[in-house]
Amino acid sequence: MTVGLLERKENMTGLHEPLLEVKNLKKHFPIKRSIFRGSRGTVKAVDGVSLAVQTGETLGIVGESGCGKSTLGRNIIRLQEPTDGKILYKNQDITHFNEGELRKIRRDMQIVFQDPYASLNSKLKIGEIVGEPLRVHRIGNKREREEKVQYLLEKVGLDKSNMTRYPHEFSGGQRQRIGIARALSINPKLIVCDEPVSALDVSVQSQVINLFQDLQEEFGLTYLFISHDLSVVRHISNRVAVMYLGKIVELAETEKLYDNPAHPYTQALLSAIPIPDPVEQKRRERIILKGDVPSPVHPPTGCRFHTRCPLARKICREEEPTFKERNDGRWVACHLV
Amino acid sequence: MKSPLLEVKDLTLQFQTDKGIIKAVERVNFSVHKAETVCIVGESGSGKSVSSLSIMGLIPKQDGKITEGEILFEGEDLVKKSNREMRKIRGYDISMIFQEPMTSLNPVYTIGNQIAESFRYHMQMNRKEAMKHAIESLRKVGIPSPEERAYQYPHQLSGGMRQRVMIAMALACKPKLLIADEPTTALDVTIQAQVLEIMKDLKQVLGMSILLITHDLGVVAEMADRVVVMYAGIVVEEAGAEELFHKPYHPYTIGLLEAMPSIRRNGKRMKTIEGTLPDPTKKPTGCRFHPRCPFATDRCRVEEPVLEEVSSGRKVACWNYNPLERKKVVLA
Numbered sequence: 167m168t169v170g171l172l173e174r175k176e177n178m179t180g181l182h183e184p185l186l187e188v189k190n191l192k193k194h195f196p197i198k199r200s201i202f203r204g205s206r207g208t209v210k211a212v213d214g215v216s217l218a219v220q221t222g223e224t225l226g227i228v229g230e231s232g233c234g235k236s237t238l239g240r241n242i243i244r245l246q247e248p249t250d251g252k253i254l255y256k257n258q259d260i261t262h263f264n265e266g267e268l269r270k271i272r273r274d275m276q277i278v279f280q281d282p283y284a285s286l287n288s289k290l291k292i293g294e295i296v297g298e299p300l301r302v303h304r305i306g307n308k309r310e311r312e313e314k315v316q317y318l319l320e321k322v323g324l325d326k327s328n329m330t331r332y333p334h335e336f337s338g339g340q341r342q343r344i345g346i347a348r349a350l351s352i353n354p355k356l357i358v359c360d361e362p363v364s365a366l367d368v369s370v371q372s373q374v375i376n377l378f379q380d381l382q383e384e385f386g387l388t389y390l391f392i393s394h395d396l397s398v399v400r401h402i403s404n405r406v407a408v409m410y411l412g413k414i415v416e417l418a419e420t421e422k423l424y425d426n427p428a429h430p431y432t433q434a435l436l437s438a439i440p441i442p443d444p445v446e447q448k449r450r451e452r453i454i455l456k457g458d459v460p461s462p463v464h465p466p467t468g469c470r471f472h473t474r475c476p477l478a479r480k481i482c483r484e485e486e487p488t489f490k491e492r493n494d495g496r497w498v499a500c501h502l503v
Numbered sequence: 504m505k506s507p508l509l510e511v512k513d514l515t516l517q518f519q520t521d522k523g524i525i526k527a528v529e530r531v532n533f534s535v536h537k538a539e540t541v542c543i544v545g546e547s548g549s550g551k552s553v554s555s556l557s558i559m560g561l562i563p564k565q566d567g568k569i570t571e572g573e574i575l576f577e578g579e580d581l582v583k584k585s586n587r588e589m590r591k592i593r594g595y596d597i598s599m600i601f602q603e604p605m606t607s608l609n610p611v612y613t614i615g616n617q618i619a620e621s622f623r624y625h626m627q628m629n630r631k632e633a634m635k636h637a638i639e640s641l642r643k644v645g646i647p648s649p650e651e652r653a654y655q656y657p658h659q660l661s662g663g664m665r666q667r668v669m670i671a672m673a674l675a676c677k678p679k680l681l682i683a684d685e686p687t688t689a690l691d692v693t694i695q696a697q698v699l700e701i702m703k704d705l706k707q708v709l710g711m712s713i714l715l716i717t718h719d720l721g722v723v724a725e726m727a728d729r730v731v732v733m734y735a736g737i738v739v740e741e742a743g744a745e746e747l748f749h750k751p752y753h754p755y756t757i758g759l760l761e762a763m764p765s766i767r768r769n770g771k772r773m774k775t776i777e778g779t780l781p782d783p784t785k786k787p788t789g790c791r792f793h794p795r796c797p798f799a800t801d802r803c804r805v806e807e808p809v810l811e812e813v814s815s816g817r818k819v820a821c822w823n824y825n826p827l828e829r830k831k832v833v834l835a
Binding site: 230231337338339340367368369370371372373375376379394395396397398400401424434435436438439440441442443444445447452454455456458459 | 546547661663664691692693694695696697699700718719720721722723724725727744745748749758759760762763764765766767771772773774775776777779780795
């Protein structure tokens with residue numbers, strides 16, 4: 167917590183540059199009717215997102231399905247080509263890097279995926295999976311790589327004897343540990359964690375969350391932690407950004423956001439999560455939103471949330487609110503805040 | 504106390520697999536009373552889903568077999584019923600909704616048609632009448648403009664909408680018992696809140712009982728009157744919802760409650776249950792939880808505890824539950 171705060175302060179005085187900066191990033195996907203005809207519209211998955219990530223912090227990105235949180239993560243490490251906007255890594259514009267340039271930058275950026283069953287090659291042994299990034303980046307000789315893999319497996323809480331086994335011999339939680347070891351192999355600075363604990367059982371999930379935190383402390387890692395689970399995000403993040411239909415609606419320090427949410431969507435989202443205490447659950451007042459999330463092909467005019475917002479007024483239907491900083495340091499996009 | 508609507512007694516269920524016989528569920532006991540919501544919680548492999556499927560008689564005969572036990576519904580043993588008799592019960596007396604609303608609806612029929620099927624089969628209504636009732640059921644689960652929606656196909660609806668259609672279908676014939684297997688797991692939280700609200704409202708209106716299977720303790724706290732906790736195929740604890748959350752007895756329940764991240768908690772480090780869930784083919788000897796239990800003794804490693812009533816309405820399967828309670832008092 168304090169680390170994040172200190173660095174933010176330094177940044178304000180211009181002493182410290184953020185590790186990663188995203189400026190008005192857009193990613194639109196064309197909808198193809200068929201291969202012969204042109205597109206019939208675009209899905210605006212990410213539609214103008216700006217944020218900065220400081221070295222050593224964890225920025226949580228939360229939102230419901232289809233809000234664009236995963237697309238944002240994939241664009242940041244350039245697994246996808248952004249439609250518009252800028253991505254700056256250590257003040258270097260990487261938005262339009264070609265494959266060769268990207269390969270260098272990817273030594274610094276890695277990703278951990280949600281599905282531990284689909285993200286490990288079932289035909290490779292664990293040693294080969296974890297060592298693959300080292301091989302791709304031509305780091306060390308065979309023996310050195312092997313030593314590194316053993317070291318990594320022990321770091322993530324697996325025995326080094328597992329090197330010769332195959333992914334199917336492991337449980338979900340163990341596979342996720344293997345995925346984390348792979349991401350760590352080339353000493354990255356930034357790890358995009360895309361729903362890394364969502365597929366795990368509660369008792370295993372907490373172990374993996376602790377592992378993420380231990381590794382961050384030991385190696386000074388920076389995380390972009392994407393999840394739909396607000397409880398998990400609260401636990402691991404220094405700051406949290408809430409996304410709705412391709413845009414960030416609120417970004418604030420974790421405590422501020424959870425204790426006193428400003429945007430009506432954040433308020434509704436937090437109140438929708440059932441609390442594991444039947445007495446408190448019955449007592450508290452809840453906001454139940456009406457309707458579904460609108461289609462990102464035709465997002466509503468004005469504020470995108472106005473169709474479900476209990477407080478919506480005329481201005482919300484007509485004018486899009488700007489995402490601006492309030493005097494308490496949080497960023498909110500709402501006319502009424 | 505009146506006799507329960509549903510009573511599962513010593514249910515043991517075996518599956519034949521390549522790796523040999525697996526006992527998915529062993530000597531499971533629980534009951535559901537009239538107008539009561541009972542939640543079964545557990546992680547993967549706990550046997551919570553197969554228990555509910557066996558109540559519905561939906562375990563394929565060639566794969567799984569109930570080797571022991573009874574499932575009494577209004578005093579009649581469902582295990583002994585023929586397929587024909589079960590068809591009359593399913594959808595009429597007992598209904599079920601599943602986790603995946605996408606895969607449990609038929610993509611080639613309109614949703615109105617699929618709901619109407621229940622009315623036609625169980626209540627011998629004609630096509631027109633059945634459709635009228637189907638539209639009415641859609642209205643009851645809060646689907647806007649049900650007259651139009653009834654003539655749409657599943658792919659034209661969102662996930663939350665489809666789950667409401669599933670609920671409308673399940674409740675069409677006003678069943679006495681609704682079994683819901685992870686009904687909101689595939690849904691976003693704001694939609695989950697809507698769906699749970701509808702289930703609670705309809706339960707009130709229809710006076711039915713709900714057996715809710717879930718891994719989410721938040722959902723349990725929201726819905727349950729009573730909770731059954733399962734681990735690796737057995738019931739480890741049963742209690743009223745408030746008692747369970749405020750004063751859990753079994754070390755697994757305690758661990759589960761502490762390991763759960765909460766939006767209200769912001770501790771630095773999460774408490775965990777060490778180790779992994781046991782492999783169903785190699786269940787531990789003695790108490791199944793002993794390899795992960797911080798309180799395990801020699802007895803736990805050898806002898807399996809049975810589920811025993813320790814106070815009114817509270818059951819626990821643990822050799823050390825008493826000392827545990829003392830420990831908690833000392834800590835407090």
